[in-house]
Amino acid sequence: MGKTLAEKIWQQHVVHSAAGEPDLIYIDLHLIHEVTSAQAFDGLRLAGRKVRRTDLTIATEDHNTPTLNIDKPIADPVSKLQVDTLRNNCAEFGVRLHSLGDIDQGIVHVVGPQLGLTQPGMTIVCGDSHTSTHGAFGALAFGIGTSEVEHVLATQTLPLVRPKTMAINVEGTLKPGVTSKDIILAIIAKIGTGGGQGYVLEYRGSAIRALSMEGRMTVCNMSIEAGARAGLIAPDEKTFAYIKGKTHAPAQWDEAMAYWSTLSSDADAKFDAEIAINADELAPFVTWGTNPGQGAPLNGNVPDPAAISDPEERGAAERALVYMDLTAGMPLKKIAIDTVFLGSCTNGRIEDLRSAATILDGKKIASSLRMLVVPGSARVRLQAEAEGLDKIFVAAGAEWRNAGCSMCLGMNPDQLAVGERSASTSNRNFEGRQGKGGRTHLVSPLVAAATALRGTLSSPADL
Amino acid sequence: MDKFVTHVGTGVPLRRSNVDTDQIIPAVYLKRVTRSGFEDGLFSAWRNDPEFILNKEPFKHGTILVAGVDFGTGSSREHAVWALQNYGFKVVISSRFADIFRGNSAKGGLLTAVMPQSDVEALWDAIDANPELAITVDLDARKVAYNKVSVAFDIDDYTRWRLMEGLDDIGLTLKSIDSIDQFEKSRPLFKPLTQPSTSH
Ligand code: SF4
Numbered sequence: 001m002g003k004t005l006a007e008k009i010w011q012q013h014v015v016h017s018a019a020g021e022p023d024l025i026y027i028d029l030h031l032i033h034e035v036t037s038a039q040a041f042d043g044l045r046l047a048g049r050k051v052r053r054t055d056l057t058i059a060t061e062d063h064n065t066p067t068l069n070i071d072k073p074i075a076d077p078v079s080k081l082q083v084d085t086l087r088n089n090c091a092e093f094g095v096r097l098h099s100l101g102d103i104d105q106g107i108v109h110v111v112g113p114q115l116g117l118t119q120p121g122m123t124i125v126c127g128d129s130h131t132s133t134h135g136a137f138g139a140l141a142f143g144i145g146t147s148e149v150e151h152v153l154a155t156q157t158l159p160l161v162r163p164k165t166m167a168i169n170v171e172g173t174l175k176p177g178v179t180s181k182d183i184i185l186a187i188i189a190k191i192g193t194g195g196g197q198g199y200v201l202e203y204r205g206s207a208i209r210a211l212s213m214e215g216r217m218t219v220c221n222m223s224i225e226a227g228a229r230a231g232l233i234a235p236d237e238k239t240f241a242y243i244k245g246k247t248h249a250p251a252q253w254d255e256a257m258a259y260w261s262t263l264s265s266d267a268d269a270k271f272d273a274e275i276a277i278n279a280d281e282l283a284p285f286v287t288w289g290t291n292p293g294q295g296a297p298l299n300g301n302v303p304d305p306a307a308i309s310d311p312e313e314r315g316a317a318e319r320a321l322v323y324m325d326l327t328a329g330m331p332l333k334k335i336a337i338d339t340v341f342l343g344s345c346t347n348g349r350i351e352d353l354r355s356a357a358t359i360l361d362g363k364k365i366a367s368s369l370r371m372l373v374v375p376g377s378a379r380v381r382l383q384a385e386a387e388g389l390d391k392i393f394v395a396a397g398a399e400w401r402n403a404g405c406s407m408c409l410g411m412n413p414d415q416l417a418v419g420e421r422s423a424s425t426s427n428r429n430f431e432g433r434q435g436k437g438g439r440t441h442l443v444s445p446l447v448a449a450a451t452a453l454r455g456t457l458s459s460p461a462d463l
Numbered sequence: 464m465d466k467f468v469t470h471v472g473t474g475v476p477l478r479r480s481n482v483d484t485d486q487i488i489p490a491v492y493l494k495r496v497t498r499s500g501f502e503d504g505l506f507s508a509w510r511n512d513p514e515f516i517l518n519k520e521p522f523k524h525g526t527i528l529v530a531g532v533d534f535g536t537g538s539s540r541e542h543a544v545w546a547l548q549n550y551g552f553k554v555v556i557s558s559r560f561a562d563i564f565r566g567n568s569a570k571g572g573l574l575t576a577v578m579p580q581s582d583v584e585a586l587w588d589a590i591d592a593n594p595e596l597a598i599t600v601d602l603d604a605r606k607v608a609y610n611k612v613s614v615a616f617d618i619d620d621y622t623r624w625r626l627m628e629g630l631d632d633i634g635l636t637l638k639s640i641d642s643i644d645q646f647e648k649s650r651p652l653f654k655p656l657t658q659p660s661t662s663h
Contacts (some may be wrong), residue, residue, distance in 0.1 A: 015646045016639040021621055024639055026646050028654055036540065038496035047633070058657040064494065073506050076495040085496045096658045117655050129539040129563060142656035143563055147570035147632070155636045157643055193481060194533045196561055227536065229562050242542070250653035259651065291481050291536070312480045312532055319479075409538075411488045430485040430537060 002266025004165045005234055006200040009140040009263070010114070015157055022159040027047035028122040029110045030152050032059035034086040036127030041089040041152035042440040044163045051093045053156045056303065058117065059090050061096040062107045063411050067374055067401035070100050075414050079412065093153075106377020106403040109133040109345040113217065114379055115270065116246025120235035120260040125152055130345050130427065132223040135232035136216035137239055137264045140200070144229040163229065164272035166199040167265075170207040172279030177460050179355075180215035180346060181425070183207065183296045184222040185285040187277060187392065192292040195229030199273065200210050203233050205277035208247035213242040214351035221346045222427050225292040234264035284459040287429045287442040288330055289320035294429075296332065298447065298459055305401060323431055324439050325419075332457050337379070339422040340371040340398075340452040342445060347425035348376030352445040359449035360396040360459055366455030371398035373404040373415060410435045423451040464572045466629035470553045470600045472526030473514055474609075476587040482530055483537035488546040501546035516547035527598050529586050530557040535564025544571045554600045556607065558583050558615070570623045570632060572601060585612070592633065602627055 003011070016024040030053075037059070044050070051057060064079035076081040090097035098104040104111060109130055113119040120138035125131060129143035148158055170183055188195075201223050208216065216233050223231030240257065243249050258370035265271075287295040288302050292463070295318065296303060303316035304330060321328060326335070342348075342356050353375065365371050373393045375381035381403055384390055390400045408426040409413040416422055416438025425448050429440035441457060450458040492504030509515045516522050528547065534557040535543060545568045547555065555573065558580040568575045578586075589609055590596050599608040602623060607614045624630070636643075 016642045024636060024642070026643070026650075029649075029657075036494050040543075041500075042496070048632075055658050055660045057655040059534040063490075076494075080492050082496060117657065119655060122654065127539060127541075129537065143539040145539055145563060145567035145570060147541060147567065151636065153525075154633050155640075155643060156647075157636060157639075159632060159636060188488075193536055194561075197559065197562055200634070202524050222561075224537075227533075227561060248655040248657075250655065251653075252653040255651070259653070291483065299636050316480050392561050409485075411490045412495065428485065428537060430483045432489055436489070437509060 002269040004265040004269045004271060004308055005138065005202055005232060006140060006163070006165050008160060009121055011122065012121070020427065022161045023258065024157050025123060025160050026157050027125050027152050028056060029112070029117055030057045030128035031112055031124065031131070032057065032149070033062050033108050033128065034082045035063045036146050037089065037149055038085045039146050040153060041093065043150040044093070044134065046151055049154045051095060051153045054094045056156060057095050057153070059084060059086060059095050060105055060108050060111050061086060061100050063405045063409065065100045065404040066412050067406050069403050070402045073161040076413070081133060086459050089439060103378050105381065107345045107348060107405055108347060109221065110376035110380065114246070114377060116243050116248035116277070117201060119243060119256070120239060122262050123160065129224040132229070132231050133217050133221040133345055135220040135223065135230055136213060138235035140230055140232065143224065148403055163200045164198055166196060166201050166273040167204050167271040168201050168275055168277065170203060170205040170277045170279050172207055173210070174207060174282060177284060178282050179444040179446060180211050182282050182285040183279065184219045184275070184444065185287065185292070186282055187283070188222065188279070188293050189295045190224045191275065193225060193291050194227045196223060196226035199228050200222045201226065201228045201231040202271070203231060208233055209236065212351060213238055214349045217349065222292065224258050225427055235260050260277055285449050286325060286447065287455055288324065289317060290323055290429055290431050290436065291431060292427065292442060293441070294320055298332050299459060300332060302328055302330045302332060304328045316319070333462070335457045336368065336421070336455060337423045337451055337457065338369050338420045339416060339425040340448050341374070341407045341422055342371065342424065342448050343374030343406055344426035345376060345429040347445050348374060348380065350380050353384050353389050354387070355382070356408055356445040356449040357392045360398070360452065361392050363396055363453055364453040365397040368455045371452045372401060372407060373398050373399045375403045379405045381401060392407065407434050409433060410427060423448050423457060464629045464631060467574055467602055467604065469628045470526065471597055472553060473521060473524065473595060474527045474529050474586065474590045474598050475522045475525035476528045476590045477516060478512045478587060480531035481533045483541040484535060484540050485537055486542040487535070488540065493540060493542050496515060498545050499530040499549055501542055502549035505546040521594050526550050526551055527554045527556065527600065529583060529590065530555060532558045532580060536559050539563045541567045541571065544568050544573050548658065549574055555583055556583060556586065564634045572626060572629070574600065574626060576607060576618060578601065578607065578614055578616045630639060
C-alpha cells in the first residue's frame with residue numbers, strides 16, 4: 001500500500017524507534033522567538049548543555065516588539081527584559097538572531113519561508129502553534145512547548161507519537177472575492193476546533209493547487225485552529241518557483257528537485273479520515289463567536305444558540321454572544337467595527353497587503369474606525385513600500401506600522417480597549433486575545449479592507 | 464521532575480468547553496523569563512468575576528481541575544501548564560485535550576486524565592453535592608475514585624511510565640545519541656543551514 005506525504009516525511013526522519021515508545025524524530029529546522037525560549041535556554045544552562053546544531057537554528061523577535069518607534073528602546077520593561085533575554089541567550093549559545101531593526105526581522109513564520117529556509121520534505125518546529133504555516137511547502141511543521149524547545153536545542157530531535165492523517169479535498173473554483181482565508185474558516189466551521197485533533201491534515205484538490213504560496217500558507221497556518229498540530233500541501237511548480245533564488249535555496253538544486261518531486265501522497269495511500277469541501281459554494285466567511293469554529297458566511301446572520309442541538313456547543317454559543325455583545329438573528333453585515341487589523345502570520349504577507357490595497361486605492365476608511373496595517377516582516381514592509389502600497393494605506397487613513405505580531409495577540413502596545421470590536425485578519429478570536437475585553441471577528445484581507453471603508457462587516461461586493 | 468503515582472485532593476468543576484490557553488493565561492502574563500510565578504495570571508479574566516469558581520470556598524484550594532471538552536486549545540504556550548501547576552493543580556480531567564497542551568503537561572509533570580464526557584459530568588455533580596469530596600487519582604491503576612465510584616481514565620503507557628518514574632525526556636533521548644550521530648551523517652547536503660557549520 002502507498003504512503004501519504006506526511007508518512008513519507010515522518011519515516012525519513014525516524015532516528016530511533018521501539019515498540020511502545022514514541023519515535024525519535026530528527027528536526028531539520030528549529031525556529032525561535034522570545035516568548036517561548038527563555039526557560040528552555042535556562043534549562044540548558046542548568047544542565048550544562050549546548051545547542052547541538054546552531055546551524056539548524058534561527059531566532060527572530062516578533063511577539064513583544066513595538067510597531068512604532070522601533071529605533072527607541074522597548075518602553076515596556078517586562079517586554080524589554082524578554083527581548084534582551086533572547087539576545088543574551090542567542091549570543092551566549094551562538095544562535096543566529098534577527099533583531100528588531102534588522103532587515104530579516106519579522107514574524108517567525110513569515111521569515112522562514114522568505115529566507116528560503118522552509119523547504120519541502122523538512123521537519124520544522126518552533127515554540128509557536130502556527131508553525132503549521134510552513135506545511136504549505138510540503139514540510140512537516142508543528143508547534144511545540146518550551147520543554148520541547150529545550151529538547152530540540154539539546155538533541156535536535158523530539159520523541160513524538162506518529163499522528164494520523166486526514167485528507168481535506170477542496171475541489172472547484174473560488175468565486176471572485178473569496179480567498180484562502182475563507183477556505184480555512186469554512187473548514188474549521190465544518191470540522192470544529194477539535195476535529196483535526198491527533199491528525200496531520202493534507203489539503204488537496206484543484207482549489208488548493210490554484211492557490212498561490214501565500215494563500216497556501218494562510219490555509220496551513222490555521223490548521224491548529226481545527227485542532228491539528230500540522231497541515232501540509234504537496235509541493236509543486238509554484239513551490240519550487242517560490243524557493244528558487246531565495247538566500248537559502250539549495251546550491252545542489254537538481255538533487256533537491258529530484259527529492260522534492262517524490263513528495264506527494266501515493267495514489268493508493270490510505271488516509272485515516274477524509275473530508276470534502278466544495279470550493280464553488282464558498283463565500284466570504286467571518287467569525288461571530290469566541291473560537292475560530294464559530295464562523296458563518298458574511299451574508300448570513302448571527303446564529304441562534306437555541307437552534308443548536310449539542311448542549312455543549314449551545315452553551316458555548318450563548319456565552320460567546322454575551323461576550324461579543326451580539327443578538328441572535330442579527331445580520332452579520334450590520335455589525336459595526338472600531339478597529340481593522342491587517343497583519344499577522346496568517347495574512348501579513350505581500351499578497352495580502354496588495355489585495356487590501358487594491359480595495360482601498362483612492363478611497364477613505366470610515367471615520368468611525370481606525371485601521372492598523374502591520375507587515376509580517378521588515379522585508380514585506382520594504383517590498384510594499386517599493387510598490388507604493390504604504391502610500392495607498394496612508395492616503396486612505398490607515399496607520400502604516402513596522403513588522404511584528406502586533407495586535408494579533410496584543411503583547412505589545414497594539415491592543416483593543418475593553419469592549420472594542422475588531423475585524424482582524426489574524427487567526428484567533430478568543431476572549432481577550434487582542435486586549436482584555438476586546439471582541440474579535442476573523443476576516444480575510446479583502447473583507448478587512450471593505451469593512452474599513454464601510455464601517456460595518458462588508459465584502460468588496462458591497463462597495 | 465517529581466514522581467507522580469497517586470494524588471488525593473479536592474476537585475474544581477469548570478463547566479466550560481473549549482477553554483483555550485489564552486483563557487488559561489493571557490498573553491500579557493507571558494513576559495516572565497522564569498518557570499514560576501504564573502499563578503496570578505491563571506484564568507485572570509475570569510477571576511475578576513466574584514462568582515468564578517476559583518473565587519469561591521473551598522474550590523480556591525482545589526488540586527484537581529475537572530474541565531469541559533477540548534481543554535487547552537490554541538497557543539502552544541507551556542506557561543498554561545506552569546500557571547496551573549504554580550496555582551496548585553496536580554491533575555486536569557477532561558473528555559478531550561488539545562494535543563500540544565497534553566504534551567506540554569506531560570513534560571511538566573501535570574497529569575491530564577481523559578474520561579468519557581458522561582463520567583466527567585457525574586464527577587461534576589458529585590462535587591456539586593459535596594464540594595469537599597475527596598478524589599483519588601491513581602496513575603498506577605489509571606483510576607479516579609470518589610465516594611464508592613471508581614472510573615478508569617486514559618493515558619498512554621509511555622507517558623504514564625515517565626510520570627511515574629519522574630523521568631527527564633532529554634536524559635532519555637541522550638541514550639540514543641549514537642543513533643542521532645549516525646542519522647546526521649546520512650542527511651542530504653541540500654538541506655538548508657542557517658549559518659556555516661561549526662561542530663558538525
Ligand atoms: S502573528 Fe499571531 S499567531 Fe502568528 S506568531 Fe505572531 S502571535 Fe502567533
